[in-house]
Structure formats: structure tokens, C-alpha cells
Amino acid sequence: MSTLSAIVLRDLKVALRAGGGAGIGVIFFLTLMTIVPFAVGPDMPLLTRIGPAILWIGALLASLLGLDRIFAADHEDGSLDQLLLSAAPLELIAAAKGLAHWLATGLPLVIVTPLLGLMLGVEPKSLFAVALTLFVGTPGVTFLGLVAAALSAALPRGGLLAAVLVLPMSIPLLIFGVVSTHVAIADGSLGAPFRFLIAISLFFLVLGPVAAAAALRHVRE
Amino acid sequence: MNFQSDGIRLTASGVSCVRGGRPLFAGLSFELAAGGAITVLGSNGAGKTSLLRMIAGLLAPAEGTIELRGGPGSVGEAAHFLGHLDAVKGALSVSENLDFARALLGGGGASNEIALARLGLNALQDLPAHMLSAGQRRRLALARLLAAPRLIWLLDEPTAALDAAGKEVLIGMMDEHRTRGGMVVVATHLELELEDAREIFISNGRAV
Amino acid sequence: MPLIDYANPNRFQKVAAWLIPLSGAAAVILIALGLLMGFRAPPDYQQGEMVKVMYIHVPFAWLSLAAYTLMAVSALGTIVWRHPLADVSGKAAAQMGAVFCFLCLVTGSLWGRPTWGTYWDWDPRLTSVLVLFLLYLGVLALWRAFDDPNRAGRAAAILALVGFINVPIVKFSVDWWNSIHQRSSITLGKSAIDPAMLYPLLISAVGFFALFLALYLAAMRNELLRRRARTLRILRSAEAEG
Numbered sequence: 001m002s003t004l005s006a007i008v009l010r011d012l013k014v015a016l017r018a019g020g021g022a023g024i025g026v027i028f029f030l031t032l033m034t035i036v037p038f039a040v041g042p043d044m045p046l047l048t049r050i051g052p053a054i055l056w057i058g059a060l061l062a063s064l065l066g067l068d069r070i071f072a073a074d075h076e077d078g079s080l081d082q083l084l085l086s087a088a089p090l091e092l093i094a095a096a097k098g099l100a101h102w103l104a105t106g107l108p109l110v111i112v113t114p115l116l117g118l119m120l121g122v123e124p125k126s127l128f129a130v131a132l133t134l135f136v137g138t139p140g141v142t143f144l145g146l147v148a149a150a151l152s153a154a155l156p157r158g159g160l161l162a163a164v165l166v167l168p169m170s171i172p173l174l175i176f177g178v179v180s181t182h183v184a185i186a187d188g189s190l191g192a193p194f195r196f197l198i199a200i201s202l203f204f205l206v207l208g209p210v211a212a213a214a215a216l217r218h219v220r221e
Numbered sequence: 222m223n224f225q226s227d228g229i230r231l232t233a234s235g236v237s238c239v240r241g242g243r244p245l246f247a248g249l250s251f252e253l254a255a256g257g258a259i260t261v262l263g264s265n266g267a268g269k270t271s272l273l274r275m276i277a278g279l280l281a282p283a284e285g286t287i288e289l290r291g292g293p294g295s296v297g298e299a300a301h302f303l304g305h306l307d308a309v310k311g312a313l314s315v316s317e318n319l320d321f322a323r324a325l326l327g328g329g330g331a332s333n334e335i336a337l338a339r340l341g342l343n344a345l346q347d348l349p350a351h352m353l354s355a356g357q358r359r360r361l362a363l364a365r366l367l368a369a370p371r372l373i374w375l376l377d378e379p380t381a382a383l384d385a386a387g388k389e390v391l392i393g394m395m396d397e398h399r400t401r402g403g404m405v406v407v408a409t410h411l412e413l414e415l416e417d418a419r420e421i422f423i424s425n426g427r428a429v
Numbered sequence: 430m431p432l433i434d435y436a437n438p439n440r441f442q443k444v445a446a447w448l449i450p451l452s453g454a455a456a457v458i459l460i461a462l463g464l465l466m467g468f469r470a471p472p473d474y475q476q477g478e479m480v481k482v483m484y485i486h487v488p489f490a491w492l493s494l495a496a497y498t499l500m501a502v503s504a505l506g507t508i509v510w511r512h513p514l515a516d517v518s519g520k521a522a523a524q525m526g527a528v529f530c531f532l533c534l535v536t537g538s539l540w541g542r543p544t545w546g547t548y549w550d551w552d553p554r555l556t557s558v559l560v561l562f563l564l565y566l567g568v569l570a571l572w573r574a575f576d577d578p579n580r581a582g583r584a585a586a587i588l589a590l591v592g593f594i595n596v597p598i599v600k601f602s603v604d605w606w607n608s609i610h611q612r613s614s615i616t617l618g619k620s621a622i623d624p625a626m627l628y629p630l631l632i633s634a635v636g637f638f639a640l641f642l643a644l645y646l647a648a649m650r651n652e653l654l655r656r657r658a659r660t661l662r663i664l665r666s667a668e669a670e671g
Contacts (some may be wrong), residue, residue, distance in 0.1 A: 003325055010313065077311075087298045
């Protein structure tokens with residue numbers, strides 16, 4: 001089995017077996033969506049208008065959950081040293097870990113999105129497009145977050161710091177993501193904003209692992 | 222399997238180490254050939270771990286270079302590093318941990334059965350690793366050395382948490398590794414019986 | 430003497446000793462001159478006297494971006510060229526850049542009050558500056574998170590470079606976001622600048638750059654002293670242990 005697929009599988013196994021993982025992110029997302037109407041009022045037209053924004057902010061925050069753990073857990077048990085000794089390029093190893101994290105945390109959110117969309121008054125015909133925008137955007141968030149995860153791997157309370165570092169740079173994803181979702185709801189199609197979303201996400205898919213590898217090499221000690 | 226390591230040398234020249242602003246040692250040089258061994262001695266905190274991490278490429282030396290002359294890649298790609306932490310994932314079973322090590326560091330070594338049997342762990346093959354005792358986890362980490370063959374073994378206090386039987390197995394493993402052309406660098410604050418091993422003694426800011 | 434020789438911290442301290450007061454003096458003179466000329470220019474037909482806050486707001490905006498660029502160049506110096514003063518430069522640029530960025534936001538808000546009627550309007554330019562301020566805060570937070578200044582410097586350098594690469598993307602997104610929400614509010618300073626106002630602006634801008642230089646060098650000097658104190662403390666505790 002190739003090194004990279006072994007890393008993805010191992011991280012998935014650990015995430016699924018060791019509690020947390022897919023479940024907690026989805027529950028967090030669901031809880032967030034539920035409390036918004038309590039804050040805003042059960043005004044369906046308003047909720048429909050801000051629905052995509054809330055979905056995206058929720059997905060963003062839920063993705064940042066456990067972001068710092070991507071490398072911190074390995075740092076704490078000595079596995080990170082082993083990863084650095086592998087013959088595989090560190091950038092690809094970082095990407096493999098990012099992929100595993102997204103599969104365990106981001107993908108479940110995408111799957112749950114149509115259900116939550118209904119709660120927020122999104123038309124059924126638009127739910128697939130909505131989920132698709134999140135499907136494209138959440139990997140961008142995760143891979144961008146790889147840098148913050150790598151920088152805070154050895155820090156004691158890296159969680160909040162990682163989120164603080166990632167959020168400003170995820171604003172472009174948020175902007176194009178929400179607008180893509182609005183367009184998807186309006187006429188069930190995906191236009192120019194969606195293409196920008198794809199482009200930015202792809203850019204982070206490359207930048208994230210490269211910067212994360214640099215951080216792992218230079219910052220650990 | 223034997224390593225094709227006749228012309229390969231692990232060399233360090235003028236290496237110095239500064240940790241937390243404090244100089245631990247300076248001007249250390251050595252050369253290690255196939256079949257050779259180095260024991261790094263010194264009290265706790267002297268810099269033994271730092272030296273091993275520098276050889277592995279996990280830590281950059283403040284001065285000097287460490288390289289693998291005649292070897293295909295960097296030292297790290299040819300080395301096993303066994304640190305204070307065992308690098309064992311509790312959520313995975315014993316054999317899953319070994320399989321992963323093989324995928325990460327290269328296969329072609331002993332099978333799980335053989336490696337685990339050598340270290341007395343084959344009854345625990347399918348047990349989740351978080352159920353192992355400290356000594357058993359240490360032995361699982363050692364099994365990694367057999368499952369994924371690599372030229373250089375960098376062992377930091379490998380006998381910690383091992384009982385007398387475990388130490389015997391370890392010494393046997395190290396001797397065999399050297400016979401096959403491998404190299405061993407062991408850091409320890411106790412004496413470890415290795416034949417023909419160069420000793421490096423780190424203490425109070427100097428290495429000899 | 431080639432620029433690289435200023436790498437030696439002691440040599441740097443010697444240069445800083447005269448360069449800081451010199452830039453400071455130049456700053457005071459130029460800023461005073463620029464503001465004096467500026468206040469003598471006629472008030473803007475649309476925004477009245479308030480437009481004169483532009484003489485400090487616009488230089489602050491330019492400085493925020495220039496400081497971030499300086500931080501990014503320092504970051505390259507830290508990671509790629511391993512220059513000994515690079516991370517100190519990066520920290521100083523981050524600190525001073527954050528301050529000027531904050532002042533840009535404050536003056537922008539004050540300028541906006543008579544123009545928009547509120548203290549904040551999510552004007553696209555000012556919003557971009559706000560995001561830039563958040564990026565600065567992230568870099569500063571990373572500096573504080575590490576005990577070892579060398580590690581902190583490398584971490585902050587990587588973050589600064591990633592942020593620098595992202596700045597154009599963020600700017601583009603914020604502008605796009607603003608345009609699709611079809612806002613028609615007046616952007617600060619959109620009207621063409623009268624030549625009578627341009628020269629005071631440029632002079633005060635140069636003055637503020639000189640001020641930045643003085644503060645940045647002073648911050649570098651302070652950081653070097655701080656590290657020296659830390660090293661001495663560590664060595665003393667090592668001696669005490671025996």
C-alpha cells in the first residue's frame with residue numbers, strides 16, 4: 001500500500017475509532033443551525049435570506065474544530081517524527097493528512113447540508129447545488145487550515161490560535177461560497193462565483209500543504 | 222537481508238548544539254562506517270537526544286553538517302528514530318501499527334509474525350495498542366525496526382521500560398543489524414554492552 | 430559598506446543610534462510642513478474640512494501595506510536567506526504595521542462619520558484594511574505564542590508569507606463582495622485630488638514614512654536588547670545550576 005494512502009487510512013481509522021471525528025462535527029453543525037433561529041426569530045423569510053450565510057459560517061467553524069489536532073496529536077505521541085523520516089515528500093504527506101481530516105470532518109458536513117438547508121427554508125430543488133458549493137469550499141478551508149495546524153502543532157492551546165490564523169484568509173472562500181449558494185438557490189445553477197470558489201479552493205489545495213511542510217520543517221524546534 | 226553499505230559513511234563535522242539559548246556542545250565530529258556503532262553517554266539533559274535528532278534531520282544543528290556520504294539520500298530517509306515517545310497509535314491494533322510503519326518507512330523486512338514473535342508480542346497482535354503496557358509499547362516500537370529495514374538505527378534510551386529479557390533481545394537485534402551492514406547510534410545514561418563501539422560523552426557543554 | 434554588513438547586531442545598533450533620531454527629525458519636519466500646507470488648501474466642496482484627515486489617513490493606508498510587504502520580505506530573509514536580523518525586522522514591521530493599520534481604521538472611521546453618517550459602513554477599502562489588521566494580529570499572536578524567539582520568528586515568517594500571498598485574493602473578494610451587493614455609498618476619497626491637496630499629501634506621506642522608519646528601527650533595537658537580556662538570564666541560570 002502506498003505511503004500516502006496508508007496515511008489517509010490510518011488517520012481515518014484513528015478519527016473514527018477514537019471518538020469525536022465525524023460525529024461531533026456534524027452535531028456541532030446541527031446545534032449551530034438550531035440556535036440561530038432562537039437568536040434571530042422564527043421569521044422564515046429572514047432565515048431563508050440568511051440561510052446560506054449561516055450554513056457557511058457553521059461549516060467554517062465546524063471545519064476549524066479539531067484543525068489544530070491534525071498535527072498536534074502526532075506531535076504528542078512521537079508519530080510526527082516518523083512522518084518526517086519517510087521517503088515520501090513532506091508536502092504530499094501534509095496533503096494526505098489534510099485529505100483524511102476533510103473526509104472525517106468536512107465531508108459529513110456536506111452530506112448533512114441538504115437536511116439543514118430544509119430547516120432554513122431552502123427550496124428542495126436547490127439543495128444539491130447548495131451541498132455542491134460546500135463540497136467545493138470545505139476542502140479549501142481544511143487545506144488552508146493545514147498551515148495553521150502545522151504552526152501550532154507544538155503549542156499548548158493551539159486550537160483557538162489556529163482558528164484565529166485561518167479565519168481572515170478564509171474570507172474569500174466565505175464570500176464566493178455564500179454567493180454561489182445564493183445563486184444556486186435562486187435558479188438552481190452555478191455560475192461565475194462558483195468558478196471563483198473552485199479556483200480559490202484549488203489554490204489553497206496547493207498552498208496549504210506546501211506551507212504546512214515548510215512549517216513542520218522549520219518551526220518544530 | 223543485508224545492506225549494500227560498504228562505501229557508505231555517516232559523517233558529522235563540527236556539529237554544535239544550542240537549545241533554549243544554551244550551548245550544549247560544540248565542534249563534535251565523527252565518522253561511522255557499515256557495521257559500526259556509537260554509544261552516546263551523558264546525564265539527563267546533556268544533549269544526547271538533541272544529537273540523535275540532529276542526525277535524523279529532525280533538528281537543525283547550530284553549526285556543522287551531518288551527512289550520509291555515498292548514500293542515495295538524506296540521513297533521515299535512511300534512518301530509524303526511536304525516541305522517548307513510542308509513536309504508537311492507541312486506536313490501531315498492534316499489527317496495524319506495524320503495517321503502517323512498513324508503509325511509511327519502507328517494506329521488505331520481517332513479517333508481522335516474525336517481528337512480533339521476536340519481541341514476544343504475537344499473542345497481542347490484534348489488540349488495540351492503547352491496551353498495552355509501557356514495556357509492551359516499547360517492544361512494539363522496536364518491532365518497527367525489524368519490519369521496515371533501514372540502514373541507520375538512532376535509538377534514544379531504548380532500554381527504558383524494558384525488562385532484562387527485553388534488553389537481551391534488543392542487544393541481539395543491534396548485533397544482527399551491524400552484522401548485516403547496518404549502523405547503530407545509541408544514546409543512554411547507563412552502560413550498554415556494545416562491541417567495538419565508539420563512545421561519545423556529552424557533559425557540561427562539551428562532547429568528547 | 431554593503432547592506433549585508435548591517436547584519437551584525439552591534440553594527441546595527443551603531444547605525445540605529447544616529448539613523449533613528451535623523452528619521453525622527455525628518456518626520457517631524459515633513460509632517461508639520463505637509464499638514465501646514467494642507468490646512469492652508471481650500472476645503473473640499475463636498476466633504477468640507479473633514480477631507481483633511483486624508484493627509485494622515487491615506488499615508489497610514491500606504492504604510493500598512495508597505496509594512497506588510499516589508500514583513501513579507503523579512504520573512505523571505507528568515508526562511509530562505511537565513512539573514513540573522515531578518516526575523517527581528519519582521520517582528521518590528523509587524524508591530525509598527527499593526528499600529529499604523531489600526532490608526533488607518535480609526536482615521537477612516539472618523540472621516541466616514543460626516544460622509545456616511547455612521548462610524549462604520551463596510552466600505553470596501555476600509556473593510557480590506559480591517560482584514561489586513563486581522564492578518565497583522567494573527568502574526569503578532571503567533572510571535573507571542575512561542576517562548577523561543579527564533580522559533581517564533583520562523584513561524585511568523587511562514588504565516589506572513591502565506592498572508593502576503595493571500596492579500597490580493599482577499600482584496601479582490603472584498604471588492605467583488607461589495608459590488609454584488611450593489612452599494613452606492615460614497616467611497617472615501619474617490620473624488621480626484623486637487624493639485625493643491627496633492628503636494629501636501631505627498632509631503633506628509635514622506636514624513637510619515639520617515640516616522641515609520643524611525644519607529645521600526647527603534648522596535649528592532651528594542652527586540653535585540655530584549656533577546657540579549659533573555660540570553661544573559663539563561664546563561665546566568667545555567668551557571669547557577671553549576
